[in-house]
Amino acid sequence: MEMDKLGVVTTFIHNIVVYNIPLLYGTVGEIMVEKSGSLNLGVEGIMAVGAIFGYIVGCYANSLGIGILTAFLMGALCGLLFAALTVSLQANQNITGLTLTTFGLGVYFFVGNGVKAVSWPVMNDYENIKNGFADLTIPGLSQIPVLGRGLFDHNIMVYLGVVIALVMWWYLSRSAPGLRLRAVGENPGAADSVGVNVKRYKYIHICVGCGIMGIGGYYMGLNMSGSFNSSCWINGYGWIAVALVIFANWNPALAVLGTFVFGFFNTLRVSGSSLAAAFPEGLGWLAAVPTQLYQALPFLITAIVLVVSSIRQKGSGQPAALGLNYFREER
Amino acid sequence: MKKKILALVMAAAMTLGLTACGGGDSSSAGSAASTGSQSAGSASNVSASDFKVGAIYINKKSDTAGYTYAHHTGITKAMEALGMDVDKQLFIVDEVPEDDTQVGAAVDTLVGEGCNIIFGISFGYLNEMEVKAEEYPDVIFSHATGFKSNETNYNNYFGRIYQARYLAGLAAGLKSLETGNNNIGYVSAYDTEYAETCSGINGFTLGVQAVNPEATVYVKELGAWADEVNEYAFAEELINSYGCGIVAQHCDSAQPQLAAEKAGVFGCGYNSDMTADAPKAHLTAPVWNWDVYYKHAIETAMSCESADQFVTAMEGPAYYGGLNEGMVDVSPLSDNCAAGTQDAIDQVKALIGSGEWDVFSGVKLNVTVADGKASVEKVDAPLMTNDGTEIVVAGGTSVEDSVITGSMNYLVEGVKNA
DSSP states (O other), X not given: OOOOHHHHHHHHHXXXXXXXXXXXXXXXXXXXXXXXXXXXXXXXXXXXHHHHHHHHHHHHHTOHHHHHHHHHHHHHHHHHHHHIIIIISOOOHHHHHHHHHHHHHHHHHHHHHHHHXXXXXXXXXXXXXXHHTSOEEOTTGGGSTTHHHHHSEEOHHHHHHHHHHHHHHHHHHHSHHHHHHHHHHHOHHHHHHTTOOHHHHHHXXXXXXXXXXXXXXXXXXXXXXXXXXXXXXXXXXXXXXXXXXXXXXXXXXXHHHHHHHHHHHHHHHHHHHHHHHHSHHHHGGGGXXXXXXXXXXXXXXXXXXXXXXXXXXXXXXXXXXXXXXXXXXXX | OHHHHHHHHHHHHHHHHHHHTTTOOOSSTTTTTTSOOOOOOOOTTOOTTTOOEEEEOSSOTTOSSSHHHHHHXXXXXXXXXXXXXXXXXXXXXXXXXXXXXXXXXXXXHHHHTTOSEEEEOSGGGHHXXXXXXXXXXXXXXXXXXXXXXXXXXXEEEEEOHHHHHHHHHHHHHHHHHHHTOOEEEEEESOSSSSHHHHHHHHHHHHHHHHHOTTOEEXXXXXXXXXXXXXXXXHHHHHHHTTOOSEEEEESSSSHHHHHHHHHTXXXXXXXXXXXXXXXXXXXXXXXXXXXXXHHHHXXXXXXXXXXXXXXXXXXXXXXXXXXXXXXXXXXXXXXXXOTTHHHHHHHHHHHHHTTSOOSSSSEEEEEEEETTEEEEEEEEOOEEBTTXXXXXXXXXXXXXXXXXXXXXXXXXXXXXXX
């Protein structure tokens, strides 16, 4: 069969974006949390909680906006729990984060199975959700050959994710509260001494960051047409997001790039053989790569990124006080 | 230094994350320990109200779809049909991974509850169940999808799902003739690694080619039994890049059908009727009726004087039910099917049911439909693989059951890897 070469490439680029944007939400949310000096390993669980509540409430309200808001609020609620435990009660951040993952996935299945036992909302029955999540073509830009349909013909939450990332970049690097937040993450004692309310800064940014993760989870649910089965919608993306934070060097703008680089490898699994069939001379070897290697690729890349970033010493954006609880009396 | 520790913690956390999704609900494991334990029961002539059934599941018993759900539904349906009390007579250990120690512990728990028969539903349970069958000769062990057994109290069971796939293939083939698109996609958990997936792909393709010899089935291998995100993506890829107008599947969720629905093409689901998930796309799905086996097995077990008679009473160590027994079937055809599909399926079903013909043989069916009426013609033709090897000579007898369930590792003519 003669393959439509340009079509295959366009689909490949389109897929890189559409399947990996949840990583961007997770990463940007985690960057905000980590910039406050808190290491939250609960991304996977928080995304799951945001997803299940966002989806169910969004469907019942028949409004994508309410779904996004619910996902954000439920994510933020998880953040509040994390903050209460680690900021106020000084619990170990790693353990709390891991616990939150287990807890979040438990909530996901508990709520999901509970609702499904009664009546599961089917996305296609809710016009506003279905149409709200449909592709929105950006006039002009989408006419660019190959790249146009690949990058500028997506659902509104793709654009929202990129906008959030860019706003976050501006907030962290240009705005006064953002700079104060970074001070909290670098040296909470110093920030405290100049009158920054460390606790409040930590609480607010942990909650907002976790809320953003929640929206990412909701995206994953919608992208799978909200069909609820025995595996979780988040599917390990939360963990990759934790690693992408390091890849992006704690910079939300770089996170956009990181998401697409990562997405490239993630999507090879889906499109590798099509690319091989469309370009047998140049890319034919892609078809010979075993499925299992494609499956492992995102995690292999993650491991490599972690090793490289732990060797690299200069110019790291990692907050100096990351992972350390701040206790005023010990200052 | 701190950063290195951090990196290590993250790497460890990610490894955990690989398995985190599978084990969300930790509250339900070991749920069998609800009533007081009794000494190991013997199967000998226990009345229906005293008979205890044990089950070991790979996923959660509370699942609302998928493999474990299908078996759980089958067992409860069979028990209800036999007038048994599921709450009191069914004991379950769920979320048991394919690990000998854990399977052994699950068996011990169920024997401790006094179970007379223990079903294990996942392939990897086969070795430990063999060991335990010897340790507990008074208990019957029955294992799904495997190939191990003994001569007394341990059998295995499976179904001729390839027959149902052939019927679904007929529906897909007729639809491809109607739309004029000869490219058919197939999202498969695995391809040639497992005889189960391999025979499924082959059965489906032979069904397609019986009506449309021009059609090609493009198989895209997931490399996992369940991976919802990619099930959707793979189906989309088959539709967009390979131009497939029909998407069939061997994976748990309805994601490929949802992708077909969204793209405005057609599809054949699997495991359950997926018409409700994709009302405009779905044609029909090969389905399992596990309750057929469970009812038969429990009934037979209750009639045995002692556990060691079970295999004899089941007429052999391997139960392999097909269309004829009602163990497999296709779901009711949706309105999306081409005219004459029902008639074609009915006629082929009758041929298989009578034992006159089976899918993997040296006889091919040519099915043609005119004015909504199907006519089926038998032609001697060799069974060929897609790399040109002859498996069965023209007119030859069917491939043996042990090959279909155990060693089939070739794809038939008309299949292409995508």
